[in-house]
Amino acid sequence: MATIKDSVHDHIEIEGVAEALLDTPTVQRLRHIKQLGTVQLVYPSANHTRFEHSLGVYHLANRALGEIGIEGRQAERVRAAALLHDVGHGPFSHNIEELTHRYTGKYHDDVDELLAEGEVGGILRDHDLDPAHIAGLVAGDGQFGQLVSGELDVDRMDYLVRDAHHTGVPYGTIDTERLIRALTFVDGELVLDEGNVQTAESLLLARALMNPTVYMHPVARISKAMLRRASERLLNETAIDAHQLRRMDDHDLLVALRNTPETQSFADRYSSRRLLKKAIWAELQHVPDSLLEADHEEIRDLESTIANRADIPATDVIVEVPDEPTMRESTSRVIVGGEIRNLGDQSPLVSALRTAQQGQWRLGVYTRREATDRVGRLAAEELGLELPDGLIRETRRGLHATLDDFE
Amino acid sequence: MATIKDSVHDHIEIEGVAEALLDTPTVQRLRHIKQLGTVQLVYPSANHTRFEHSLGVYHLANRALGEIGIEGRQAERVRAAALLHDVGHGPFSHNIEELTHRYTGKYHDDVDELLAEGEVGGILRDHDLDPAHIAGLVAGDGQFGQLVSGELDVDRMDYLVRDAHHTGVPYGTIDTERLIRALTFVDGELVLDEGNVQTAESLLLARALMNPTVYMHPVARISKAMLRRASERLLNETAIDAHQLRRMDDHDLLVALRNTPETQSFADRYSSRRLLKKAIWAELQHVPDSLLEADHEEIRDLESTIANRADIPATDVIVEVPDEPTMRESTSRVIVGGEIRNLGDQSPLVSALRTAQQGQWRLGVYTRREATDRVGRLAAEELGLELPDGLIRETRRGLHATLDDFE
């Protein structure tokens, strides 16, 4: 058994198949992928990696197995899936996942191949574990898949506290031990035991506060959009294909962007934190449905048109239309008065949070600082935004503004 | 200037009039009043006092004054009010406040007399401060009263983080520095600056989670009801009157309860943590309006009737009808798009939290463990509760249950 010191969970004991998997290149590669990608440009301490997060998820899964009383092969499967659940991530984690998905059809939790091949495949088979079964757990299949990837999964419990620890934003501070102890299976369904409606709500609320403050912070969104754009350029201009891109780590991608003439200007901007600025920052109500449904090609065309009219290079205009917010936790299951209920039915907070998230949704158009006014006006026209007079973008000020001014 | 080391805010510097006030008996008395009263029976580490909380409130008020740019006499007034804001508390803080208010007409923030008399009055006048003005600030009067006692006051900011630190429940962990930096005055009104809707919501959510988990935990409610009952007995059976009671500290009250024959059995129960148990724990929807509006006498009569019918001493039945939950933060003012708005109008969470709090409301009937079934049935009848068949009390189980089993 190996013991590893973690800044969040203190001593983590790695046992069974997990110990054998630990030093494979597939798992060690996660040391080189930042958990929060470009969020580090807003919160400089947020340099934690998918590796330490994977150890944390393994640890919480193992704790949950112990509390629920699952042992033997079943436990080994869950431990393997927990440690391996993020090996499918590309460089900068979720930041360019939309891009690699568009080209490869695969998201990060599609790990069938990765688990079947190489050292990992060998170790799993040596331990009498079926790689395809483990990949299924990673994708959330079956009863035990709920623990690894579901509404009440240990993945979320780890990342909220870990991201809080490393950003310094306290909102993610949940009571993981209490959550772990409240988990139980009823008829094959993972639920929180009686008396834990607030425990479930606390998980939901933590995410609701971390979302705008950390994960969707404007500077994080802008830098992520720039990175995605530059990475696509890399695919188009070099021999690197999307499958290779997906297997890179942060170092590989950053150096490739620096060394490719077509992406060097992005690399320079990134290195000196000269990011694009908001030309438009518009609420959901002002955005026409057609734009919400536009596909990637249509958005690219709009960007070109705007750039043309503004007489600046097409690479200097980014239109970002985020997906509408989801709230997976709303289907968390809690026992209330002996009955299993959906958290969304039990707690009035769930629908309020959904509304709140829609209120936080923003369409963003980004461009060079000196062109924001011009591009803002042209983009409003081209995108058909029905903005109130004179309002093309909010400015965020007050305390937080200082973090923004730092943009 | 004095510097004091605090476990929450690290080094606190006490300056100006506050330093002179620090060593008065009026302020030092707060060392002997627990911040959370009987909550310590649920969370054993919750032994922090009104004294350290008052230092924390002073510290945050002083930080806010610095950020907003208020100096001179006005600042001295706020510093004095912040340090003195809790000197009106009786033993066990809020636990017996309803009782002393019933007999004296005064709540803890009614400090006119206390600030005018004795050493405190002398020091205030020596510093050219009017005790009545400071008492007004403590009560929330005027522009600067909002800082000390209002919807966005520093009192709440301190107690949430302090109670989290000492109970070990992480839900109160808010970002006090960010809140302090977001405070500003517009036309004499205390508001949170642009970009801080989530900052305001975080304060609201922290309280919403701490409430059921800490402040209104069933064991805390039961022990508090028992303490209030015993303290009233003390008033009725001894020469101690309510004005004296209000000036006691925790030691005085506990020893008086131990030494008075009529309250000794409470003292014994308290000392060995043999608390009464829930006979009824009923939701708001099952409670008739007449009961919600019943006054103290009517409740006492109902208790007697139930006890008589159950053939146990009247002191062994407690009916507790909490007030309906309020949410002062809903009128917090935030700047959105240059306009001052009510948080309640801006955030869908506010009304959802109000609904959630009503869902958490419970009427409690408490009695000796061996009589809970009998008393439960009789009380349901006498109180006119329209309970679903067979349901007279919820039992809380799961993880939290272990804390309850410890009851």
Place this chain on the structure above:
Amino acid sequence: MATIKDSVHDHIEIEGVAEALLDTPTVQRLRHIKQLGTVQLVYPSANHTRFEHSLGVYHLANRALGEIGIEGRQAERVRAAALLHDVGHGPFSHNIEELTHRYTGKYHDDVDELLAEGEVGGILRDHDLDPAHIAGLVAGDGQFGQLVSGELDVDRMDYLVRDAHHTGVPYGTIDTERLIRALTFVDGELVLDEGNVQTAESLLLARALMNPTVYMHPVARISKAMLRRASERLLNETAIDAHQLRRMDDHDLLVALRNTPETQSFADRYSSRRLLKKAIWAELQHVPDSLLEADHEEIRDLESTIANRADIPATDVIVEVPDEPTMRESTSRVIVGGEIRNLGDQSPLVSALRTAQQGQWRLGVYTRREATDRVGRLAAEELGLELPDGLIRETRRGLHATLDDFE
């Protein structure tokens, strides 16, 4: 099994005999005894109690049993001893222990009677545990007594981190999990396993830094001396005897001191923090051996003589001659290269810390603020101190001074 939330160790599970012992008056009484007595006058957040410390010691002992692999009856005995190890403490913990020992011959770890009688005795016998055996463990007897009271005991591990958490002084922050995992028995002796010389040193260093900063802070020493003096007066002037005093809790003692005319002036001073001040603060090298060996009566005579000559009441002069510092950890046993060695032989830090502690040793003479100069000069004469010219007391200034000015 009960689960309790602790601010230091998070969730603590109380099992076996410990759960049965938890709600006895003997254990619950510890809720009313502050861990650090009057240290709270220096560090206002230091209000934690012997109860939460006892839970922490129980928790660490239980962890150690699990790591070492001890089960069954032997484990039950250690759990009982850990939870009960401090029930012999009088009010204000160690503060008046010297006094009660002088009158009763008993220290706080002399718990034979307490464990044999009442509910505790009954529960122990019901669990087939011999109260005398458990009392022996508390006193450090036998192989397993080393875990509860020895050079490497879990008592120290808990109090260092707990005192750090509650005072805000970070020096006590040790790595308890690593220590627990390093503990092992070799030939019946508790030792730290190979590779843990620094682990052992860290425990030693933590105590070496907490000592002068917290436990022996001048204000703590002065207030403790005043409390001891007042408590002795209580024994002399009232019907309370030392056996009763030892069984009081903090509330009982404080109220008794308030209500006894002869001790009321102490109670007033304590309530408004008007403590005596240093008249002399002298290093070990300046104190004659005869004074170091003087017994209680001789010291009392010296105090009277000094007070007489200074023409102030005898109660206003306190001469405090601390014991010479000890360092129990120096005999901690560590495995180095397969051999068991004494830490004191292995680590050059041990003797250096012993020298450092002797450098920190101070004789104190305390009196009213206005009499410090006069009493200082007279005391130097009467006590035969060979002080360098003009030096009767150090003043501590700089940052820490602010904590002292607050005296």
Place this chain on the structure above:
Amino acid sequence: MATIKDSVHDHIEIEGVAEALLDTPTVQRLRHIKQLGTVQLVYPSANHTRFEHSLGVYHLANRALGEIGIEGRQAERVRAAALLHDVGHGPFSHNIEELTHRYTGKYHDDVDELLAEGEVGGILRDHDLDPAHIAGLVAGDGQFGQLVSGELDVDRMDYLVRDAHHTGVPYGTIDTERLIRALTFVDGELVLDEGNVQTAESLLLARALMNPTVYMHPVARISKAMLRRASERLLNETAIDAHQLRRMDDHDLLVALRNTPETQSFADRYSSRRLLKKAIWAELQHVPDSLLEADHEEIRDLESTIANRADIPATDVIVEVPDEPTMRESTSRVIVGGEIRNLGDQSPLVSALRTAQQGQWRLGVYTRREATDRVGRLAAEELGLELPDGLIRETRRGLHATLDDFE
């Protein structure tokens, strides 16, 4: 003024020239250099960077300036020097500094050129600051250089708490606020004010415990030695010269090592954490003086000879002879009884810690796992080690061993 959220110091305000310097490529580059280099292979959470550390050093320097009362140009100079103090670091911080120094004659604090050129030079001159003067402060010159680089510098205060936060090892937890408040200048010399001997000792002790546990952990030493070896190979086999190497960041170096055939095997080992193992781990007393004085060439020759005799490639044997430990803090100056004294003269701990550090010193010989025995024996011969019979290397076991087993 910009405000940045830091996970250690919370909100950091960047003012004056520091704000202008923040977004230069020279400073932003530090985002891509890990503070602790390969220590991340032992403590997976230790991914913090020189950028956040530089912000922390800036913050503490600014706090110290405020406490001491230094303003205007002098303060601007110190702020600039604090923010810029680490811009001279090469990839992986200190890990390959010995190598680049050997080739370029420059250490990381030799920043004259870097501060004179480019954006940084322009900004400094625009603020009427002389780049050469600022570089002098970084090197520790003059009165104010002591704050940035000296025995009591804010650099150390930041890295100890930051490394503790990110590794999870609590030993570095010092009281930075107290240290900052104790700093003062007397006759141009930076000293700790009266009453702060323990404050000074605490800094010393923190480093003494962090050293073997973190900075000199065997796995960190081995991986660092491997990295240095591979980097030297890169200089020898490619067009990259040492000046270029020194200006790379972690990404550049890692990718260069991956893409160069001669260093690819290192890159593979690093990526899958298949590090070399200890063949010898010998105490100072067993090492001949001649070896301690051997220069780089002599060591390389010895490695070749050992590898030849063992019949393995020369790249698979590393002999590491660390410098003898120093203890800069021993000349920290503290005021005791009104006099300025050297901490080393005042505190018996200083010389004890020096002895302790010499006891911790180890010569290391590293090779492939399967060759450790053979290489160990041959190396003992070639290096002339006078080892006790049979002892060629210690094995560290016990708790810590688990971290080692993870090697």
